[in-house]
Amino acid sequence: MAVAKTGGKVLESVEEFKKTVLDSNGPVLVFFTAPWCGPCRLSVPVVKDVMKEFSSRLRVVEVCTDDLPEVAADANVVSIPTIQIYSRGEVMDTIVGCVAKSVLFSSVEKVLEDIALRVGDVGSEKS
Amino acid sequence: MASIPRKTVHISGYSSCGFYTRILNILKSLTVLFPTRIEIVDHEFVDRSSYRKWLLESGFKEKFSDPRVKDHSTSPFCWLEKPRAEPAQRTNGDQVPDIKAEDIEAFIGGHDDTLAWCRSFMAPCEEKATNGVEMVDDGHNPGHGYDYDLVVIGGGSGGMAASKEAADLGAKVACLDFVKPSPKGTTWGLGGTCVNVGCIPKKLFHAGSLLNEAFKKDAAFYGVKVGSKDGSREDGLLAETSTNVHWSVLRENIQNYIRGLNFKYRVRLREKEVDYHNKLATFVDDHTIEIVDKKGRVDTLTSSRFLIATGGRPAPLECEGGELAISSDDIFSLESSPGKTLCVGASYISLECAGFLAGIGLDVTVAVRSILLRGFDRQCADKIGEYMIDHGVKFRREVTPKKLEKLESGEIKVTFSDGSDDTYDTVLTAIGRHADTEKLGLDKIGVEVNPKNKRILGKYEQTQCPNVYAIGDVLDGTPELTPVAIQSGILLARRLFGGSKEPMDYRNVCTTVFTPVEYSCVGYSEDEAIEKFGEAAVEVYHREFQPLEWSLSLGRGHNFAYTKVIVDKTPQENVLGIHYVGPNAGEVMQGYGVAMKQGLTFKNLIETVGIHPTSSEEIVTLSVTKSSGEDAAAGGC
Numbered sequence: 001m002a003v004a005k006t007g008g009k010v011l012e013s014v015e016e017f018k019k020t021v022l023d024s025n026g027p028v029l030v031f032f033t034a035p036w037c038g039p040c041r042l043s044v045p046v047v048k049d050v051m052k053e054f055s056s057r058l059r060v061v062e063v064c065t066d067d068l069p070e071v072a073a074d075a076n077v078v079s080i081p082t083i084q085i086y087s088r089g090e091v092m093d094t095i096v097g098c099v100a101k102s103v104l105f106s107s108v109e110k111v112l113e114d115i116a117l118r119v120g121d122v123g124s125e126k127s
Numbered sequence: 128m129a130s131i132p133r134k135t136v137h138i139s140g141y142s143s144c145g146f147y148t149r150i151l152n153i154l155k156s157l158t159v160l161f162p163t164r165i166e167i168v169d170h171e172f173v174d175r176s177s178y179r180k181w182l183l184e185s186g187f188k189e190k191f192s193d194p195r196v197k198d199h200s201t202s203p204f205c206w207l208e209k210p211r212a213e214p215a216q217r218t219n220g221d222q223v224p225d226i227k228a229e230d231i232e233a234f235i236g237g238h239d240d241t242l243a244w245c246r247s248f249m250a251p252c253e254e255k256a257t258n259g260v261e262m263v264d265d266g267h268n269p270g271h272g273y274d275y276d277l278v279v280i281g282g283g284s285g286g287m288a289a290s291k292e293a294a295d296l297g298a299k300v301a302c303l304d305f306v307k308p309s310p311k312g313t314t315w316g317l318g319g320t321c322v323n324v325g326c327i328p329k330k331l332f333h334a335g336s337l338l339n340e341a342f343k344k345d346a347a348f349y350g351v352k353v354g355s356k357d358g359s360r361e362d363g364l365l366a367e368t369s370t371n372v373h374w375s376v377l378r379e380n381i382q383n384y385i386r387g388l389n390f391k392y393r394v395r396l397r398e399k400e401v402d403y404h405n406k407l408a409t410f411v412d413d414h415t416i417e418i419v420d421k422k423g424r425v426d427t428l429t430s431s432r433f434l435i436a437t438g439g440r441p442a443p444l445e446c447e448g449g450e451l452a453i454s455s456d457d458i459f460s461l462e463s464s465p466g467k468t469l470c471v472g473a474s475y476i477s478l479e480c481a482g483f484l485a486g487i488g489l490d491v492t493v494a495v496r497s498i499l500l501r502g503f504d505r506q507c508a509d510k511i512g513e514y515m516i517d518h519g520v521k522f523r524r525e526v527t528p529k530k531l532e533k534l535e536s537g538e539i540k541v542t543f544s545d546g547s548d549d550t551y552d553t554v555l556t557a558i559g560r561h562a563d564t565e566k567l568g569l570d571k572i573g574v575e576v577n578p579k580n581k582r583i584l585g586k587y588e589q590t591q592c593p594n595v596y597a598i599g600d601v602l603d604g605t606p607e608l609t610p611v612a613i614q615s616g617i618l619l620a621r622r623l624f625g626g627s628k629e630p631m632d633y634r635n636v637c638t639t640v641f642t643p644v645e646y647s648c649v650g651y652s653e654d655e656a657i658e659k660f661g662e663a664a665v666e667v668y669h670r671e672f673q674p675l676e677w678s679l680s681l682g683r684g685h686n687f688a689y690t691k692v693i694v695d696k697t698p699q700e701n702v703l704g705i706h707y708v709g710p711n712a713g714e715v716m717q718g719y720g721v722a723m724k725q726g727l728t729f730k731n732l733i734e735t736v737g738i739h740p741t742s743s744e745e746i747v748t749l750s751v752t753k754s755s756g757e758d759a760a761a762g763g764c
Contacts, residue, residue, distance in 0.1 A: 036386035
């Protein structure tokens with residue numbers, strides 16, 4: 001069970017990605033990264049802060065594109081760093097490149113809002 | 128060029144036949160226009176009945192094997208005679224042609240067929256024959272039923288370019304790339320030699336060493352103070368700049384950049400819908416390959432066509448202890464600095480590596496068996512050597528390593544062929560490259576290689592097995608350069624899937640050697656030009672000069688750049704080759720390559736107004752010839 005510098009879990013197989021991200025009911029933030037990528041390193045503290053701030057409402061995991069190229073390819077990741085927020089197997093938002101904390105925070109908040117509204121429409125369901 | 132034998136056309140008919148006279152006139156016009164290419168022999172009969180009597184009753188027609196002759200009873204009747212060594216004897220006004228069957232080359236026909244023959248005779252096919260491509264039909268058809276239209280073996284410069292172009296043209300393409308680890312265990316990602324262990328890291332290390340050199344040799348003279356030991360000197364000049372190059376940082380940043388390229392290329396192949404597999408391929412038969420991944424799992428793929436683009440690998444050092452040496456496969460990713468290094472070989476790989484290692488402050492020796500940069504212009508190669516010696520690189524000439532031993536300290540003791548020895552931290556061997564074709568299974572499909580270097584033999588990039596093609600370093604007889612592989616790959620893809628007939632033009636390809644003083648050239652070297660055309664037919668314009676940017680640096684006072692243009696002695700002085708030894712050589716030469724493709728004359732060059740102040744302008748302001756004996760050193764402005 002590898003833990004990334006962000007504090008999130010590093011996914012190590014295609015099956016794990018399916019189980020932890022695609023099949024999860026709750027929202028999951030996936031941070032696509034690689035060790036040789038400069039901007040990815042700059043994004044680490046930003047993702048770390050998101051984890052802390054939204055820890056009860058959002059799960060944060062990491063995928064290394066060198067180790068899981070098929071997962072990255074299937075997720076249509078064409079450059080890194082890329083952050084995708086999943087809910088019920090769908091991508092709710094994609095943020096490409098190294099972004100400021102405020103930008104990522106507002107993206108996460110918007111997604112969580114959308115999810116809450118959606119749940120409100122469908123009926124009661126635990127996030 | 129082979130001379131085209133003259134065509135001898137016989138025409139027979141009768142005078143009042145309009146068809147006969149019309150064809151006769153056309154043929155006569157052709158002999159006026161092309162007297163060396165066609166002659167006619169006219170058999171004119173006075174009237175229809177005498178013509179028909181000869182044609183149908185004399186047994187003349189039996190001399191022909193062509194079945195169409197049987198039904199031909201009209202006028203005119205034309206045929207081709209076989210080419211003879213001496214001009215044939217002609218009896219004028221011969222009404223009963225005495226033609227022997229063995230002299231007949233082919234029946235042409237009557238009016239319509241002969242007209243068609245005249246049209247094809249007039250078509251400019253001779254020139255096209257040397258430029259257009261006649262590849263062997265490989266039987267490819269869209270409904271072939273194989274897994275792929277094209278499987279490319281090798282994901283380097285050539286392989287990737289061909290894959291993407293073929294996919295763009297609608298082909299179903301797979302690209303297989305697999306790196307067999309070097310003897311030292313080094314391996315790398317998608318992109319081939321250039322990206323991982325060739326051009327890219329080489330140029331970045333070279334750039335790093337030039338940067339270091341600029342700080343050491345130039346900074347102080349430009350008033351740029353960079354952490355010098357003790358402020359200004361008394362005479363107003365800045366103290367010499369001291370530098371310290373951290374191998375780990377340089378290596379790490381370069382390797383990270385390369386990983387970024389590996390990633391980018393994977394994405395690109397996917398975007399172009401090329402199926403990429405990180406697997407090793409071997410031929411089973413001409414439409415089937417076996418593929419193995421790094422875990423040893425085996426699979427098969429079938430394809431209508433294959434393209435081999437597996438490139439080359441460094442040749443190993445064969446002497447005792449040779450396995451202690453590393454190669455260019457390893458140097459760019461070494462975990463720690465190579466330290467005191469011996470570079471074995473005088474190829475551009477050896478000299479470029481020696482150059483940047485010395486440039487970043489290491490103790491470097493080059494062991495040269497005979498001459499530097501075999502195949503390149505001798506004079507320019509020697510200038511590179513002189514500059515490198517001045518730059519601090521040591522040379523051991525006319526020796527080869529005989530024995531390598533690992534010492535307790537971890538250093539390597541090298542004993543040379545002249546009995547001398549020395550110890551080094553690293554021995555880098557760069558004595559040549561050969562193609563890695565042994566295990567491809569080429570014997571199963573009848574593809575031949577050059578036994579000397581294992582490179583595949585092919586024509587228009589097609590091998591002896593018609594549906595198997597080869598490009599890049601693996602193909603024998605072509606320049607081993609990335610842009611050559613890329614362009615030949617793209618053109619081949621267009622010929623295979625785009626209906627193109629355009630061949631790759633391997634002539635006048637510019638190249639650059641990134642030694643401490645860079646060297647670029649296009650066309651013939653002086654030695655090649657003299658050998659091919661003779662010394663009397665060749666002239667050389669040249670100049671030695673100092674690039675302006677070096678003028679302030681006292682340490683560079685005796686360093687010079689050099690350029691020469693080789694021309695033939697025709698009135699227009701066609702340019703045969705251009706050579707430049709100096710800074711930014713690659714940037715300087717590219718534009719001249721375009722000019723060479725158009726057919727450059729010396730007049731074109733010197734009529735071009737130079738850009739001032741640059742080093743490139745020296746090429747367009749040349750005036751002194753070697754034969755004049757005048758001093759080639761440049762004067763002032």
